[in-house]
Amino acid sequence: MWIPTEHEKYGVVIAGFRGTVPHGLSLEIGDTVQILEKCDGWYRGFALKNPNLKGIFPSNYIHLKNACVKNKGQFEMVIPTEDSVITEMTSTLRDWGTMWKQLYVRNEGDLFHRLWHIMNEILDLRRQVLVGHLTHDRMKDVKRHITARLDWGNEQLGLDLVPRKEYAMVDPEEISITELYRLMEHRHRKKDTPVPASSHHLFVQMKSLMCSNLGEELEVIFSLFDSKENRPISERFFLRLNRNGLPKCPEKPERHCSLFVDLGSSELRKDIYITVHIIRIGRMGAGEKKNACNVQYRRPFGCAVLSIADLLAGDSKDDLVLKVYMCNTESDWYQIHENIIKKLNARYNLTGSNAGLAVSLQLLHGDIEQIRREYTSRFTHGVSITRKLGFSNIIMPGEMRNDLYITVERGEFEKGGKSVARNVEVTMHVVDSSGQILKDFISFGSGEPPASEYHSFVLYHNNGPRWAELLKLPIPVDKFRGAHIRCEFRHCSTKEKGEKKLFGFSFVPLMQENGRTLPDGTHELIVHKCEENANLQDSGRYLKLPFSKGISLGNNSQAVKTTKESFWITSFLCSTKLTQNGDMLDLLKWRTHPDKIAGCLSKLKEIDGSEIVKFLQDTLDTLFGILDENSQKYGSKVFDCLVHIINLLQDSKFHHFKPVMDTYIESHFAGALAYRDLIKVLKWHIDRVTEVELHDHIQEVLKAQEYIFKYIVQSRRLFSIATGGQNEEEFRCCIQELLMSVRFFLSQESKGTSALSQLQAVFLSSFPSVYSELLKLFDVREVANLVHDALGSLPTVMHGDESLQAVKLQSIGKTVESHLYTNPDSRCILLPVVLHHLHMHLQEQKDLIMCARILSNIFCLIKKNSSEKSVLEEIDVIVNSLLDILLRTILEITSRPQPSGSAMRLQFQDVTGEFVSCLLSLLRQMTDRHYQQLLDSFSTKEDLRDFLLQIFTVFRILIRPEMFPKDWTVMRLVANNVIITTVLYLSDALRKNFLNENFDYKIWDSYFFLAVIFINQLCLQLEMFTPSKKKKVLEKYGDMRVTMGCEIFSMWQNLGEHKLHFIPALIGPFLEVTLIPQPDLRNVMIPIFHDMMDWEQRRSGNFKQVEAKLIDKLDSLMSEGKGDETYRELFNSIIPLFGPYPSLLKKIERETWRESGVSLIATVTRLMERLLDYRDCMKMGEVDGKKIGCTVSLLNFYKTELNKEEMYIRYIHKLYDLHLKAQNFTEAAYTLLLYDELLEWSDRPLREFLNYPMQTEWQRKECLHLTIIQNFDRGKCWENGIILCRKIAEQYESYYDYRNLSKMRMMEASLYDKIMDQQRLEPEFFRVGFYGKKFPFFLRNKEFVCRGHDYERLEAFQQRMLNEFPHAIAMQHANQPDETIFQAEAQYLQIYAVTPIPENQEVLQRDGIPDNIKSFYKVNHIWRFRYDRPFHKGTKDKENEFKSLWVERTTLILVQSLPGISRWFEVEKREVVEMSPLENAIEVLENKNQQLRTLISQCQTRQMQNINPLTMCLNGVIDAAVNGGVARYQEAFFVKEYILNHPEDGEKITRLRELTLEQAQILEFGLAVHEKVVPQDMRPLHKKLVDQFFVMKSSLGIQDFAACVQASPVHFPNGSPRVCRNSIPVSMSPDAARVIPRRSPLSYPAVNRYSSSSLSSQASAEVSNITGQSESSDEVFNMQPSPSTSSLSSTHSASPNVTSSAPSSARASPLLSDKHKHSRENSCLSPRERPCSAIYPTPLETSQRMLFNHIGDGALPRSDSNLPGSDKVVNTTPSSWSLDSGKEARNTSESGKLISPPVPPRPAQTASPARHIASVSPSPAGRSPMKGSVQSFTPSPVEYHSSGLISNSPALSGSYSSGISSLSRCSTSETSGFESQGSEPAVTVPSYSISEEPVRKESKTPPPYSVYERTLKRPVPLPHSLSIPPTAEPPALPPKPQLVRPNNLENSSRRTEQVPRPRPLPRKVSQL
DSSP: OOEEOSSOOEEEEOSOBOOOSTTBOOBOTTOEEEEEEEETTEEEEEETTOTTOEEEEEGGGEEEOOEEEESOSTTOEEEEOSOHHHHHHHHHHHHHHHHHHHHHHTTOHHHHHHHHHHHHHHHHHHHHHHHTOOOHHHHHHHHHHHHHHHHHHHHHTTOOOOOEETTEEOOTTTSOHHHHHHHHHHHHHHHHSOOOOSEEEEEEEEEEEEOSSOOSEEEEEEEEEETTTTEEOBOOEEEEEOTTSSBSOTTOGGGSEEEEEEEEGGGOSTTEEEEEEEEEEEOSSTTOOTTSOOOOEEEEEEEEEEEGGGGTTSSOEEEEEEEOEEESSGGGGGGHHHHHHHTOGGGEEEOTTOOEEEEEEEEEESOHHHHHHHTHHHHTTOOEEEOBSSSOSSOOTTOOOEEEEEEEEEEEOOOTTOSSOOBEEEEEEEEOTTSOBOTTOBBOOTTSOOBSEEEOOOOTTBSSOEEEEEEEEOOOGGGTTTOEEEEEEEEEOOSSSOOEEEEEEEEEESBOTTSOBOOSEEEEEEOEEOOOGGGGSOHHHHHTSOOBSSOOOTTOOOOOSOOSOEEEEEEEEEESSOOOOHHHHHHHTTTTOGGGHHHHHHHGGGSOHHHHHHTHHHHHHHHHHHHHHOHHHHHHHHHHHHHHHHHHTTSGGGGGGHHHHHHIIIIIOOOTTHHHHHHHHHHHHHHTTTOGGGHHHHHHHHHTHHHHHHHHHHHHHHHHHHHTSTTHHHHHHHHHHHHHHHHHHHHOOOOSSOHHHHHHHHHHHHGGGGHHHHTTTSOHHHHHHHHHHHHHTSOOOSSSOHHHHHHHHHHHHHHHHSHHHHSHHHHHHHHHHHHHHHHHHHHHTOSHHHHHHHHHHHHHTSOTTOOOHHHHHHHHHHHHHHHHHHHHHHHHHHHSOOOSSHHHHHHHHHHHHHHHHHHHHHHHHOOHHHHHHHHHTOSSHHHHHHHHHHHHHHHHHHHSGGGSOTTOHHHHHHHHHHHHHHHHHHHHHHHHHSSGGGOOHHHHHHHHHHHHHHHTOGGGOGGGSOHHHHHHHHHHHOOHHHHHHHHHHHHHHHHGGGGGGGTTTTHHHHHHHHTSSOHHHHHHHHHHHHHHHHHHHHHHSSOHHHHHHHHHHHHHHHHTTOOOHHHHHHHHOOOOOSTTOOOHHHHHTTSTTHHHHHHHHHHHHHHHHHHHHHHHHHTSSSOOHHHHHHHHHHHHHIIIIIOOHHHHHHHHHHHHHHHHHTTOHHHHHHHHHHHHHHOOSSOOEEOOBTTBOSEEHHHHHHHHHHHHHHHHHHTTOHHHHHHHHHHHHHHHHHTTOHHHHHHHHHHHHHHHHHHHHSOBOOOOEEEEEEESTTSOTTTTTEEEEEEOOTTOOHHHHHHHHHHHSTTOEEOSOOSOOOHHHHTOSSOEEEEEEEEEEOSOHHHHHSTTOOHHHHHHHHHSSEEEEEEEEEEEOSSOOSSOGGGSEEEEEEEEEEEEEESSSSSEEEEEEEEEEEEOHHHHHHHHHHHHHHHHHHHHHHHHTTOOSOOHHHHHHHHHHHHHHHTTHHHHHHHHHSSHHHHHHOGGGHHHHHHHHHHHHHHHHHHHHHHHHHHHHOOGGGHHHHHHHHHHHHHHHHHHTOOOOGGGTTTSTTOOTTSSOOBOTTSOBOSSOGGGOOOOOSSOTTOOOGGGTTOSOOOOHHHHHHHHHHHOOOSOHHHHHOOSOOOOOOOSSOTTOSSTTTSOOSOHHHHSOTTSOTTTTTOOOOOOOOOTTOOOOSSSOSOOOHHHHHHHHHHTTTTSOOOOTTSOGGGGOOOOOOSTTOOOOSSOEEOOOTTOOOOOOSOOOOOOOOOOSSOOEESSOOOOOOOOOOTTOOGGGOOOOOOOOOHHHHSOOGGGOGGGTTOOOSBOOOOOOOOOSOOOOTTSOOOOOOOOOOOSSOOOOTTSOOOSOOSOOTTTTOOOOSOGGGOOOOOSSOOSSOOOGGGHHHHHHHHHHHHHTTSOOOOOOOTTSSOO
16 A cells, blocks of 8 residues: 655665556666655655656665655655755756766867866765765865866856855845845856965975086075065075085985965066075085095085066976076176176176076965965975065064074185285184084075084185175074174185185174164174184183174273274074064163153154064053053053054054954953043044144044054953942943044034045044944943934035045945944944935945945845844835935946946946845835835826836846846846836736826836846746756746736736737737747737737728738747747647637637738748748758758748838848858849849939948949849859840940940950850759658748759769758659658658750850850750650560660759759749650660760861860760660661551651661761871771771661762861851851750760670770770760669669769860860751751752662661651750650740651641740641751651750750850840841741640740749749840840840730739838
8 A cells, every 4th residue: 555655755766767567667877756655665756857757666776865845745845954065966967967968969078078077076075075074174175175166067068157155055035135146246256357366485496407517516595586676585495416416315305395485466576586596515626636625615606597577477387497607707706696687798608517407486376375285296295485584574473483684795804914815714603602602503595404504605816705695593582692693714725735724703792781682784793813713612702802893892992903804794683572672672661761751652653563563462561551650641642652553553564463452452451440541532632633733643543443442441341340330420421422522523524625524534434343342331222323323423415525425435334234233223223324325325326336335235134034023114214215216326327338447347247236136135125015105105196107117127127138147047037036026016006007098108118118028038938948947947936937928918908998009019029928939928928919900900990010010020030049830830720728818810710800810820820931941041050052942932922922122122132141151153143133123223312221321223223233243253154244234334324424334344345255265164953852741841842953063963962962951861763752751750852863954045056156155055044954764664675675665754844944043943843744765766866966976076176185085985886886786776666567566657767767877977977087186096996996887887788978978977078167257166067056965075974874785895995095984985885775764873874864974084074175174065966957068068959868868778768758858857855865745845946946746747837936835735737848958867757845855955965964064054044036047048947826825935025033923823034134135136145235125115015915924012112
């Protein structure tokens, strides 16, 4: 039975549980669970990470933990009772764990590893805390480390700042908001600005001296030197090196490293140097022989210097090598470091051995204990401490020092009878009073222990040596008296004996008889003659002698024997026990000399402060002793001395002695009667504040008042204890009188900065420190009243002395911070006066920083939800006094511009934040009663209105993101909770006072605006939070957005008819709220839109305003990233919504205006679909097709459905920017043309818009034209640029602007040059199908044709698409998908290549036009594309596949031509036809013949510098024919069985025969040309080709071509082909040029890979060697059709529409010249309406035809000689699978040429100039004879062709679809009109009547450019800007602009009959 648990409430999972049992709960290790029930070893409960899922789990899988339960029962909450730091660690590590894995995914390796180390470290520390064995101090230290690491991790991961108090998280509800703000601000400041250390230390480690010839021991002395003052500032660090230059005692590391401590910040400057002096221990001369002298001397070696500024950069200098210098003369040794610093190069140079000193240096910052903790490795093995000279900057009480510093300066000695100067050595001893030498009291430096004697270094032959060596004598105080220093002088001989001979001595006593020590300074000592050491043993004998020339003993009158020799030393005493000051000694011994008391008291002020604080207690005892004994006589002077000492302790140097004085007052002070005198003297001074001559003295007294009061109070307490409380009333009266004087003194008003105001400021600055002393004797309320009266007496004038006002505020601030104010009884007395002064300062906006601090302290004392009566009264007082001024202050400071300096800006933010926290604290403390009183306090509605407007404005400011730092979420949530509570109170006042007749729009608008921005705050969007954070917020505050949303709805409902005031203004803000993905909030807000529509309908009969605003705002909001799929469904769905409200759509359907309402919702929903897609696409980094396609979809929607010109133009420019970023310059130009079409050449002024300045419409259109031309130029679409150049030139000409006209003509000319000179690549085109529901709306279940990038083939394009849609699945077939694919919740991509069908046939069919020009028309302005799929119908013949090989040809028609405003457009229509095997064979041969003609022509006219393409093509065709290529066709179609079974194919069979014969002729001519140009190394291959050709002829039954040589294509009567007008060589013949292959000559298609036959191995190898191809020749050349079916992955696909068919080398052969290697524009032969040419000089006569037919009489069927030429036109469709549909006829030839499908003969008809379009088979039409056609090349009328098939475009050629063009993909207009043939024969063409579809006439000028032609669903040809009118005689390029207008008018009238124009945009919607 399940029993509710009592104690087992909370636990942690210690083993994973899968939950496989019924009702089992799946758990992971580490999950925390809350247990509800238990039963037989099982628990029932839930994991805290998912409280909604409950289940059972084994009890032994759970480790129970202690927890307390709140709200026992169904909604109980379990809180673990563990340490709060542990709780925080656990939850934080869980959050980090998830984010840590994401770091790995995002490849942020550095942070990933650092966070991993930190997490492990926190886990280790957590274990230590959990064990519970740590000491209190250690626990505190561990928690400090934990919180530091938690904060670091949170900051790195962008998580929230956690407020903490003593390392534990604080609950923001348990402390005041001001305190919370301070905690947050403290942690933020600590994080941002580390506090600079005031103390610094220099670590020095000696490593070695690197020198080539050492051999002697060395002494190295480090010290710090101030070059500014020319003195050392530290003691010395001394160490010894061995003969190898290494430290002498390596086992004692403290001997060779030291820490120079207590450096102040002022000493970290560039003129502080580290000096290193090196002394060698050895012979007198460095080069002397070893046996010269055995005695060793200290001799100078070298010096090194380094500025401490070099260490300020930061890192330690571990391997620093200092250069060692030596002075040129030894006499300069004492100042060598100064010379090096000053760079006096003449006085020093590098040591001869080039010595270098290796040291390690590091500058450390902070307290010495902190340094020890942070740099434990430095202190592990010990380090010596080197102090500063003298006391440190701060003298600590209890510090015991007694150090005497002696500097051995210099000496002056006589020669002593020698011819040369002496080598003087000084030996120093410290001798006590008994004559004994004191042991170990001479310290050379910190690295070496003290010694008993000192030997100076020796300067060679120098009677005036200078040493400047510093020594420290740490002599104890007890041995100081009677001790003296003795210095002995010896001459050091350099002779063999090396003796040191004594010749004199000096001495100096350390203390005089009167107790004074040796005074600091330089002393000139007398050198006494002495040559025997024995004479020095009895010190008593020489101590009676004089020792100094400046000081003599009082009782010694002996004459000095000699004064010529002197010795100088400098002494400096650093002692806390001894003094050199006689005045101090006299004062302390005042009782021995009572008559000197007055003088001693007067001289006390002149004594150095360090001397006074050393003897502080003794001095104070002396003063109060004098006061007790003779207060009348010395009372005033003692008071002055006491004031002097008290103020002395205010100095930062002696600040730490204040506790010493406090201790003295508490424990040692015994002056029980002193209070009377102190009060009397203090009152006397205060009463005389107006006397100017006493001003300075009174100021000193007032500074000291804190300690004076302490002495008064302690004295009175001592008196009370001693007397039992006598004279209490008298004492109270004295204090009252004293404070009366104070009040009078403070109430004095001063003008300007007078002396009086200064005294008032001094008094106020220290007055708050008196409160605590008064509380020791008086009641709290008494003291509070005294302070109230004192502060209340302050003048209220604010224009007085500003410094006094600041001090006054500081005094009030200290009052609030004092213990007196914390007591509730005194607070109610003091609060009014404090608030009074604050109000005055805030009103004047002065001293805001101090005001903010005082207010914060006031609110820190008022805890949240305190219901005490005193607190409620305080809130009353504060509300009445400060609320209004607080609001005004916040408004004022937030409206000011922020200061520029970072420090000032930080201060500004702090002030703002503190005022805000004070306001929030006040509002949180206010209860219903407070709000009611506040609202009732306003006398008029105007006052209430102003207040509400003010507080709403302040709330809007508080909500700003910049109000608090980004990671202060805790503070923001607290602020929002206060704001929403306040708004709920104030909304009642709004309803009661400002509705109906009192309605006020401004205040209601302010309310709604506040509510909207409140809901939209980033910190309230819980969906962005982690689950744990979201749970905490919801538990503490709930979802505040929903609360505010309900309040908005409630207030809106109250408005009634006033709602009309807010329509449409509030549509945008409310829409923004509904975009938040919170279901409850949306359900509340969306019905408001119904209300708006209803009221707008009532007012104006429609809701156009609502619609316009809704759409505009929706666009801007969705672009910002708001809204989601659910929102769109919510708008459109009919699911029940919040409360009684149905969905918006359902509600609208009940209204009378439901049709327009439903239409609006549908429009908005469709817009949202596009906007959501747009937003999702824009989130991606790189520009891809998805972004562009999405923008195009949105742009079209705005134009066609919404007719919003401004939005349309905005998205035009967004699309333009995307194209530029992707370098789609042609598309960018087309896009900008959309805007250009909206403008006219007028002078209408246009406003500033986007990046356009204010200008006229003409100027903007001119600017657009130039930009578009530039982009067409960059996109190599020069033909379009030329048209625009002409248009703008026309404008310049009309304005006679010849300067710009000239530039434009030059630009136009340059574009012509580029067409002829530069290469352009022809793009590939790909059909892409997007299937499945997971695609964006604008792509879903649609198919597009995409224009590929340069060099992009099918594989690359497919990979690019898969990269853009990484979740998509590539379909591996080309069949149309079924419905299951359409409806699948997935993404499917179907991609294959398609062939373009050019529209403009006129340019392509004309003779003499260079390929550079034609290439443009092949791939620009393409509407139609085709794709062929081979398949077998019926039984497949294994012997010959061609018998059953059919081709399914699919034609795709786009909504808009390519290129255009996008690289891809949707397929509007698809048409499918099937081609029979015979038609397929005809097309294969036609294509191959055309290819051969082109290559032969190019080779013959020397256009080809490399003949490899011709060689390979000949080899492929001949080899295929030999091995069964054409023979297969013969077997399939020329046999009797086929002819009898297919009588309808007679003409087609005849055509196939003609083509085989034609191919043989071309091959023979090609071999002849090849023989002329073939290089020698390829002769064997040519011979092989000739041999194989004869075999081929015999297989075809051809014997000889001699009889028809004139008709043969192998004869050029003029020796060269005809050259076109512009001298560009043409292909073989003008009338032969019909089909132009799209592939380069090297690239042969997969479409021709039918046969299993191939070149012979020899030929294959030869061709491979020639061309560099890696593929076998059968892949390259094979013509024999293969029956393999098409698929995306097949290499045998019949068409390049499916796959790229040529290898990369074939696509762009490196063997071709630059001019030809990418060329796909090779001219081809076409026999249609061919004039006489070089290859075909004259049309064949009938006899010639008969002769030609007779040749193959035995082997081939005869061609029908009676068929007219028009029936035998060569089928020019280039693809081997590409025979055009029999179900569509669209004539694109300008002259109306059309070829029909197989139909019976029909009578001839005159050609119509119109272009006819049909999607069904046309009715039969007749044929008419064509003049000038060649009989032998005339085909049978076997089929009709779509417009593209008549084109010579290589884009149609399956065999060239993957080729590369030298010209780019550009777009231009169609050429309209008829072409006059001139002298060439006229042409008559069959005409068809078609009724199924509208006719599109080529000769008409197209309407203005539109993206989608919505009326007819038909593509509109071209932008109006690029349309070309017809001309009587059209040139190769577009016509002159003069002819545009008349033809446009005529053609437009004709066109309007059939193609209605789209709905135009309104011209004057906006001034854009």
